[in-house]
Amino acid sequence: MINIAVIGTGYVGLVSGACLADFGNMVTCIDNNSEKIDILQRGEIPIYEPGLDLIVERNTKAGRLHFTTDFEAAVTANNVLFIAVGTPPADDGSADLRYVKEVARKIGQVIESYTVVVDKSTVPVGTARKVYGWIKDELLIRGKDIPFDVVSNPEFLREGSAVQDFTHPDRVVIGLENERSRKIMKDIYRSLYLNETPFIETNLESAEMIKYASNSFLALKITFINEIANLCEKVGANVQDVAKAVGRDGRIGSKFLHPGPGYGGSCFPKDTQAMAQIGKDYGEHLSLVETTIEANKRQKIRMIEKIESGMGRHGSLSGKTIAILGLAFKQNTDDMRESPAILICEGLASKGAKLKVWDPAAMKEALWRFESIKDYVYFARDEYDAIENADALVILTPWNQFRNLDLPRIKKLLALPYFFDLRNIYKRNEIEEIGLIYFAIGK
Ligand code: UGA
Missing domain, CATH: 3.40.50.720 (NAD(P)-binding Rossmann-like Domain)
Incomplete structure (x- = not known):
């Protein structure tokens, strides 16, 4: 059994914490918002997510899931730390890493023994290495040489079906650098390994890129069918028949081909913006992603x-x-x-x-x-x-x-x-x- 602390009880943190507990791990969810922790300790759920209440209740009763505001106590008592704090968009569309940085520094200030730090938040490519650097800096200040690893483990949860997505994923993506952290990640997800869920192990940068590439592609796919729908109206075609037939091609697939009033949510708009910005930072013009953003607004x-x-x-x-x-x-x-x-x-x-x-x-x-x-x-x-x-x-x-x-x-x-x-x-x-x-x- 692995002892895990999940830092941040927002949408991703809470669902991940509850489901990781359901996999048999001991999980403590940490948040600095005491009101939120009070609500959770009372057995209530601060967000609307079908099925989450049952899984929280089950695991709290079984003693595998706890909630606290005491960062230091929880972080030092657990040797796997999931970072699930928010990465809101900055003015230029890039992801604001202020909360991730703050948490990484605080981790470096308190850990006493080998720790695996797992990035669960959606973060720009290169963040895991920055997290490593921020923790290392704090350890240097403390004059301590405590070993730790950083792992990137992006989430692919859809709001409304997050519990199902966590417990029955299409794939689990893990970016890591050594065998020690690999073994621990494998233990954490043991029940999924046994279910023959595909695990994609790769380096840190690829894991971070997979998340942005997935969300950008899905946003692009919706935007594509929206544009086709707009044209269907003009030429007298029926987009539902078109999407059905196009989607039957196994190379394309039928999902995310439903036209609508434009995609929304906390992920696609934010992640496409961040993706375009990452492109700019590296001198690459991601024209399809930028066009998707524009076309979605037009829709x-x-x-x-x-x-x-x-x-x-x-x-x-x-x-x-x-x-x-x-x-x-x-x-x-x-x-x-x-x-x-x-x-x-x-x-x-x-x-x-x-x-x-x-x-x-x-x-x-x-x-x-x-x-x-x-x-x-x-x-x-x-x-x-x-x-x-x-x-x-x-x-x-x-x-x-x-x-x-x-x-x-x-x-x-x-x-x-x-x-x-x-x-x-x-x-x-x-x-x-x-x-x-x-x-x-x-x-
Ligand atoms: C999305 C992804 O689907 C998840 O895999 C990912 O983990 C998550 O973002 C995230 O980054 O955390 P979510 O934003 O919850 O999940 O919602 P979706 O179900 O993907 O829908 C996004 C938007 O697209 C909605 O406004 C929806 O109405 C719209 N949509 C979706 C369409 O207009 N047409 C479709 O065919 C599908």
């Missing part, structure tokens, strides 16, 4: 234009009421970071439209996100409250409960017959049959 703006031109027969957007279903950047999360809903709602409000918004999980975040347009926003109680007397209905997030709306009731509730299905979750004929005007993406 969001295009949605505002789509709604405006779609309703054109009834004049401008000024004074119109629009029901927005879905504010989170995707389903099964309460997260609105970089959600297309933000830019789209702001754009509609700036054109004088009144908004009636509803999301099954993100209403709390929407309250402060929409502070600047609050005079234009009504926070609804459910989907039908949002739709009542609205002139148009716009679906922005493909929550399951939006896939099965009571269509005749919607027809009665809407003042004008506009139905914008910006996630392609309905069929044209089922909407047109009840007398509504249907708009989708790419069909």
Whole structure:
């Protein structure tokens, strides 16, 4: 059994800590936010993530999972330290490493025996070596020659299915430099090794690059199908049939070929920006990544234009009421970071439209996100409250409960017959049959 401390109980840290405990390791999750640790110690979960509560409860009860604010005690008592602190974007789009650096230095200030330091946060290529240097500097100041290794072990967790992604990964990527740390990493992930999960062992830089390359490619794939969808609309093709057939080619694959209002979230926007910046730092122009970033922004703006031109027969957007279903950047999360809903709602409000918004999980975040347009926003109680007397209905997030709306009731509730299905979750004929005007993406 390995003793692990996970530093940072944000999204990645908490999911990783709980799942590592579920693999049979002894895990202590550390955070300097005492409020968060209090919540976790009470057995509550500070984030919305399906299944996480059960896994936290199970492992806390079994005595394998603990929470603390005491950094020094937890770091010295555990010989494997996962760094899972935030790497927010700096002004130039690069990842801000301030928290990683602070943690690395503090580790160097307190460790007393051999330690493996694992980078779990998404960090620019070269960071693991910097972490090594920061820890070494502190040890030199202390005049201590304590051995330690740095390992890069990027996460590939999707919000909403993070527990499943951690416990049943497509692959585990480990960047390391020697046998000693390799053996420990293998013990930590023993249950996955036994499950025959593919393990990709490589050097530190490759592991760091794999994370950015994966996220950039997925962002590019979505953006590609969004552009194809836009063209499909013009030429009379149906993007869903196109994506289905294209995706059947095993070299392409069917996942992440669903067009929509543009990707959002805390990862793709941030990581594509950081990737482009890493390219610049090394004198490489990553033109596809840069174009992806631009095209994704255009896609969001295009949605505002789509709604405006779609309703054109009834004049401008000024004074119109629009029901927005879905504010989170995707389903099964309460997260609105970089959600297309933000830019789209702001754009509609700036054109004088009144908004009636509803999301099954993100209403709390929407309250402060929409502070600047609050005079234009009504926070609804459910989907039908949002739709009542609205002139148009716009679906922005493909929550399951939006896939099965009571269509005749919607027809009665809407003042004008506009139905914008910006996630392609309905069929044209089922909407047109009840007398509504249907708009989708790419069909
Ligand atoms: C993403 C990656 O999928 C994870 O593998 C990665 O670990 C994570 O970032 C991270 O870096 O931590 P996540 O941001 O949770 O995960 O969400 P995704 O499910 O990838 O969706 C991202 C955005 O793309 C959402 O706005 C979603 O609606 C959009 N999307 C996704 C599409 O518009 N079309 C698709 O076909 C797929």
